[in-house]
Amino acid sequence: MYKINVNTTDTFKLSKDTLKALDSVEISSDTYHILHENTSIKAKVLKSDFNKKTFKIKVNNNTYNVDIQDQLDQQIEALGFEIGASRQVNDIKAPMPGLILEITVKVGDYVKENDTLLILEAMKMENVIHSPREGIIKSIKVNERETVEKNTLLIEFES
Template identity: 35%
Template sequence: MLQISTGPNQLWEVDYRDADTIMLNNQPFTWDVAELSPGRFHILHEGRSYNAEIVSADFGSKNIVLKLNGQRVELQAKDRFDLLLERMGLSNANAAKVNELKAPMPGLIVDVRVQPGQAVQKGDPLLVLEAMKMENILKAPADGTVASIKVNLRDNVQKGQVLVQFS
């Protein structure tokens, strides 16, 4: 089950088992979809014709931007895990500002891929930490700007040591 919203007042519950069995707010949803080209579709629903285009899709944050008959529509999806975290009061855990990256384990810094002042996005590689004969790429935990790098190439680091600070 997914919960899809297009704003604070537009919320739908979508349950799908396969492409032919879709329930929208506990009612059967019937449609005919034809892919015109990658990311472009023609949809028939209740006697109406729609042209849909996927403008962007961020599957990590579950944000999708569509053009539906030329009009921009932003969708935010929440799966059952997102909804459970929300009920537990943990939905804002990802929104917290991250001020630093700490070493997840002891090891040796074998590559530094950023510099102070550089803007990074969540998931961008920052450093490479060699531990137990394996190279681990340490990635940005959130979008931000590198304020300072607290280690140098070939430094030995301890678990929990601050490696990068963000502004």
């Protein structure tokens, strides 16, 4: 069962069987022609975020913001957790004791998610520490060739 919120005001529940029963034809990669109860509907996906399950859809010249929740999303919500919520990471700590081999960023640098921040050698292995988010480097608390313990603060992001 899917829970579908439209424009944050209307909520519908649809089963997979109901969705399969729709008579739809894909006209182009983002445009569909749908027949529902002998009514012709033209739908165009204007914007989509598959990770957040949000869509902006134009249906017969009306635009709708649509949020879709599958069964897992509904269970998470019922337990009182927020779907898609994540704590913003503002600092990077050493995941293990080791030696800082290289620092690839400097204070004030803008980094993207997954950019390399530094290389930590632990047990003769080089561990690349990547940025968990986009942001600006606020401070670097360690130096190259410095040994660190587990949970030592390495880098801080601006909030």
